[in-house]
Amino acid sequence: MPGREAARPAATALPPKIRVRGLDLFYGAKQALHAVALDIAEKKVTAFIGPSGCGKSTLLRCFNRMNDLVDGVRIRGEVLLGGQDIHAPNLDVIELRKRVGMVFQKSNPFPKSIYENVAYGLRVAGVSQKAALDGVVEKSLRGAALWDEVKDRLHESALGLSGGQQQRLCIARAVAVEPDVILMDEPCSALDPIATAKVEELIHELKKQFTIVIVTHNMQQAARCSDQTAFFYLGKLIEYAETRTIFMNPANAQTEAYVSGRFG
Amino acid sequence: MHRPTLTQPTQSASRIAQLFRRGDHWLWLCGGALGLTVLLITGLLLLVVANGFTYFWPYKITAVDRADGTKLMGVVTATQPAVKETPAQTQLRVGNRELNNFDFIWVPTVQLTNFHQPPDAVQIERQENGDFIGFLQRVEVKGQTVASGDAAWTKLHELQPGARALAAQAKAIQRDGIGAVNARMQRAKLRLRSAQLKAPTGAAIDPLLKASVETEVAALQSDYDKLRAVSGELVARSIEAQAVLRTIDGQEKTIPLASIVRAFRPNTMSLVEKFGHYLSRAADFVTGEPRESNTEGGVFPAIFGTVMMTLIMSVVVTPFGVIAAFYLREYAKQGLIVRLVRIAINNLAGVPSIVFGVFGLGFFVYFVGGGIDQVFFPERLPAPTFGTGGILWASLTLALLTVPVVIVATEESIAAVPRGAREGSLALGASKFQTIFNIVLPASVPGILTGVILAMARGAGEVAPLMITGVVKLAPELPLDGSYPFFHLDRKFMHLGFHIYDVGFQSPNIEAAKPMVFTTTLLLISIVVFLNLFAIGLRDRIRRKYQTGAF
Numbered sequence: 001m002p003g004r005e006a007a008r009p010a011a012t013a014l015p016p017k018i019r020v021r022g023l024d025l026f027y028g029a030k031q032a033l034h035a036v037a038l039d040i041a042e043k044k045v046t047a048f049i050g051p052s053g054c055g056k057s058t059l060l061r062c063f064n065r066m067n068d069l070v071d072g073v074r075i076r077g078e079v080l081l082g083g084q085d086i087h088a089p090n091l092d093v094i095e096l097r098k099r100v101g102m103v104f105q106k107s108n109p110f111p112k113s114i115y116e117n118v119a120y121g122l123r124v125a126g127v128s129q130k131a132a133l134d135g136v137v138e139k140s141l142r143g144a145a146l147w148d149e150v151k152d153r154l155h156e157s158a159l160g161l162s163g164g165q166q167q168r169l170c171i172a173r174a175v176a177v178e179p180d181v182i183l184m185d186e187p188c189s190a191l192d193p194i195a196t197a198k199v200e201e202l203i204h205e206l207k208k209q210f211t212i213v214i215v216t217h218n219m220q221q222a223a224r225c226s227d228q229t230a231f232f233y234l235g236k237l238i239e240y241a242e243t244r245t246i247f248m249n250p251a252n253a254q255t256e257a258y259v260s261g262r263f264g
Numbered sequence: 265m266h267r268p269t270l271t272q273p274t275q276s277a278s279r280i281a282q283l284f285r286r287g288d289h290w291l292w293l294c295g296g297a298l299g300l301t302v303l304l305i306t307g308l309l310l311l312v313v314a315n316g317f318t319y320f321w322p323y324k325i326t327a328v329d330r331a332d333g334t335k336l337m338g339v340v341t342a343t344q345p346a347v348k349e350t351p352a353q354t355q356l357r358v359g360n361r362e363l364n365n366f367d368f369i370w371v372p373t374v375q376l377t378n379f380h381q382p383p384d385a386v387q388i389e390r391q392e393n394g395d396f397i398g399f400l401q402r403v404e405v406k407g408q409t410v411a412s413g414d415a416a417w418t419k420l421h422e423l424q425p426g427a428r429a430l431a432a433q434a435k436a437i438q439r440d441g442i443g444a445v446n447a448r449m450q451r452a453k454l455r456l457r458s459a460q461l462k463a464p465t466g467a468a469i470d471p472l473l474k475a476s477v478e479t480e481v482a483a484l485q486s487d488y489d490k491l492r493a494v495s496g497e498l499v500a501r502s503i504e505a506q507a508v509l510r511t512i513d514g515q516e517k518t519i520p521l522a523s524i525v526r527a528f529r530p531n532t533m534s535l536v537e538k539f540g541h542y543l544s545r546a547a548d549f550v551t552g553e554p555r556e557s558n559t560e561g562g563v564f565p566a567i568f569g570t571v572m573m574t575l576i577m578s579v580v581v582t583p584f585g586v587i588a589a590f591y592l593r594e595y596a597k598q599g600l601i602v603r604l605v606r607i608a609i610n611n612l613a614g615v616p617s618i619v620f621g622v623f624g625l626g627f628f629v630y631f632v633g634g635g636i637d638q639v640f641f642p643e644r645l646p647a648p649t650f651g652t653g654g655i656l657w658a659s660l661t662l663a664l665l666t667v668p669v670v671i672v673a674t675e676e677s678i679a680a681v682p683r684g685a686r687e688g689s690l691a692l693g694a695s696k697f698q699t700i701f702n703i704v705l706p707a708s709v710p711g712i713l714t715g716v717i718l719a720m721a722r723g724a725g726e727v728a729p730l731m732i733t734g735v736v737k738l739a740p741e742l743p744l745d746g747s748y749p750f751f752h753l754d755r756k757f758m759h760l761g762f763h764i765y766d767v768g769f770q771s772p773n774i775e776a777a778k779p780m781v782f783t784t785t786l787l788l789i790s791i792v793v794f795l796n797l798f799a800i801g802l803r804d805r806i807r808r809k810y811q812t813g814a815f
Contacts, residue, residue: 064691098693108684110703111809121692124702157809170688177692 164195316786585670621729624661653734677711
C-alpha cells in the first residue's frame with residue numbers, strides 16, 4: 001500500500017525531526033493530500049518539488065498548522081515533531097509555531113523598523129529587556145547575513161529595504177526565536193538571481209543549526225541546496241530520496257519526466 | 265479586394281457603429297453625469313459664498329424723495345422689474361426699526377426722484393433695534409452739548425471706546441462676578457438640602473452645619489449687593505455720553521455711546537476703510553456673541569458648540585465602532601446571525617435622524633440622565649441636571665447615528681490588510697490577539713480614520729436630532745469654561761446648523777436675517793471642511809508610515 005510505509009532516504013544519521021504518517025488533507029470536499037508519509041531529517045535541507053497545485057505548500061503549512069487559518073480544512077493522519085503529535089488536542093499552537101518558523105513566498109516585513117521586525121517574535125513572547133533584544137537582533141541579522149548592510153539603519157522602516165534584503169530580514173526574524181525547524185515557501189520566487197544566490201548561501205549556513213524544509217519551483221535550486229528531495233504530483237508523494245538520486249537516477253518515470261523538464 | 269486602411273474608418277455611416285462598439289456613449293453618459301453633479305455643487309457653493317461674503321460690506325447710503333413729499337434714506341438692497349400690472353419696485357433698507365416698525369421697504373421706482381448720496385449720512389450699528397441711518401447732530405455728556413457739527417463726529421469716536429469699556433466692565437461683573445456668587449450660594453443651599461435628604465426622617469439636621477451655611481449665605485448676599493452696586497454705577501456712568509441724531513424726515517433720536525457698536529459714513533469711506541470695516545465685522549461675527557435674538561452680532565457660541573459636540577461624538581464613536589467591527593470581522597463566527605447583524609448595521613445608517621433624536625431623548629435624557637440625577641444629584645431635584653437635553657446627550661445620540669459608518673469603514677480596512685502580514689505574525693508565535701493589536705490594527709488606522717471623517721461630516725451637519733436632545737436658540741454659558749469642573753457636559757449648547765434654521769425661519773425679522781443665514785452656512789461648511797482636512801492630514805501621515813515599499 002503506497003504511502004502507509006514511510007518513504008525514507010537511505011542514509012540518515014539522526015532520527016527524523018518530522019515524521020508524517022498517512023496524512024490526508026481536504027479543502028471542503030476536495031482532497032489536496034493523499035496518504036502522505038515521509039520523514040524529514042534533522043539539520044538537513046529537504047526540498048519539496050512538483051508542479052503547481054501538487055500539494056507541496058499545503059504539506060509545508062501543515063507543519064506549523066498554518067492551515068488552521070483556512071476555513072473548511074480537515075486533516076487526517078499524524079504529523080510528529082520530535083515525537084510529539086502536533087494535532088494533539090492539548091498542544092499549544094503558539095509554542096508549536098515558536099519551534100517551527102516560516103518564511104513566505106512574498107517577503108512580508110511588518111511596517112515597523114528593521115529592529116522591531118527582528119525583535120517581534122521575542123516581544124510577543126514577553127521579552128522586553130533592551131540588552132537581551134539587542135543581542136538577539138544582532139545575532140539574528142548576522143545569522144541572516146544582513147547585519148553589515150543594515151547595522152547603521154536599524155531603526156529605519158523595514159519597507160525601505162530591497163526585495164532580497166526584505167526576504168533575508170524575514171529569515172532573520174524567523175531565526176530570532178530560535179526554532180528547531182524553518183519552513184521556506186518558495187522563498188526566492190520573487191527575487192532576482194543575485195538575491196537568490198545570497199539566500200541560497202544563507203540556507204547552506206543555516207542548516208548547521210536548523211532543520212530546513214523548502215518548497216521550490218526552481219529545480220536547479222533544489223539540486224543546489226537540498227540534501228533530500230521529495231517529488232509531489234496531484235497531492236501524492238511520488239518519490240522521496242537523496243537529492244542526487246532524484247536528479248541523476250530517479251526510480252519513477254514521472255519524476256524523471258518532471259526533473260528533466262518534459263512536463264510540469 | 266478593397267481593404268480599409270488602419271487609420272481611416274471605411275465609411276462615415278459606420279462611425280456611429282464604431283462609436284457604440286468602443287462604448288463611447290457610456291463614457292459620455294458617465295462624464296456628463298459627473299459634470300452635472302460638479303456643476304450643481306459648485307453652483308450651491310458659489311451661491312453661499314457670494315451671499316455669505318457680502319454680508320459685512322459697507323454699502324453706500326442713498327437718499328431719495330418720494331412723490332408724496334416725504335423723504336427716505338437707506339441702502340438700496342434690491343430692485344424688481346415691472347411684471348404685468350405691478351410696476352418696477354425698489355427695496356431700501358432704511359433701518360430705524362423703533363421709529364418705523366420696519367427695516368426694509370419696497371417702493372414703486374416711479375415714485376422716487378432725486379437719488380443722491382449725502383456725504384454726511386451716518387450708519388450706526390447698535391446693540392439693539394438694528395441699524396440707525398440718519399445724520400449726527402451733536403454729542404452730549406450728562407445732558408451738556410460737548411460738540412456739534414463736524415466736531416461731533418470726531419468727538420463721538422473719541423468718547424465711544426471709553427463708554428463701551430465701562431459697559432463691558434459692568435457686563436463682566438454681572439456675568440462672572442455675580443454669576444460666581446450665585447453659584448456658590450446655590451451650592452451652599454444644596455449642601456443643606458442634601459444633608460436634609462440624608463438625615464433620617466423627622467431628625468433635625470446638624471445645627472452647626474445649618475449655622476455655617478446661613479453665615480456663608482449672608483456673606484455671599486452682601487458680596488452680591490456690593491457687586492450689584494458697582495455694576496449699577498458702571499452702567500450709569502457708561503450712558504452719560506450720548507449722541508443725538510436726526511433721521512431724514514426730521515425725527516430726533518438720542519443713543520448712548522455705550523450701545524453704539526460701530527458708527528460709520530459709508531458714502532465717504534475709502535476702499536481701504538471699507539476693507540477694514542469688513543474685516544472688523546467679520547472678526548466680530550466669528551468671535552462675538554449673538555444679539556437681537558441671533559439676527560445680529562456673532563456666532564461664537566454656536567461655532568464652539570458645533571466643534572465641541574463633533575469632537576465628543578468622534579471620541580465616543582471611534583472606539584465603539586472600531587471594537588464592534590473587529591469583533592464582527594475577527595472573532596464572531598461567520599454565519600446567519602453575523603449576516604443579519606451586518607444588514608441591521610447597514611440599515612441603521614438609513615434610519616431618519618429624527619428617530620435617533622427621539623431615541624436619544626427617551627433613552628439618554630430621560631432614562632440615563634434621569635437615573636444619574638436620582639443617584640448623584642438628588643438635592644437639586646425636581647430641577648434636572650443630566651435629566652434634560654445637554655451637549656453630552658446630543659453627542660451620544662449623534663455617535664449612535666454615525667456608528668454604522670465607522671463600523672463599515674473599519675471592517676473594509678481590516679479586510680484589506682494583506683494576509684501575508686497576519687501570517688507572518690502568527691508564524692512567529694504571536695497569538696491572534698497580539699496579531700490583531702500589533703499588525704492588523706495599525707495597518708487599518710487609515711481606513712478607520714476615513715470612517716471617522718465621514719462620520720464627522722455627517723454628524724456636524726445634522727440638526728434634527730439635536731433639536732430635542734440639547735440644542736437651544738441661545739445658551740447663556742459655553743459648555744467649557746473656567747469654572748469647576750470646566751467641562752459642563754450637562755449644559756445646553758448652540759449649534760450652527762440649528763442657528764441657520766432659527767435665524768432663517770424663526771426670527772421676527774427674516775429680511776434682515778437672510779444674509780446672516782448665508783454667512784452662517786458658509787461658516788458651517790468651512791468648519792466641516794476644516795475638521796475633515798485635519799483628519800485627512802492625520803490619515804495621510806499614518807498612511808505614509810505604513811505604505812508598502814520596495815519591489
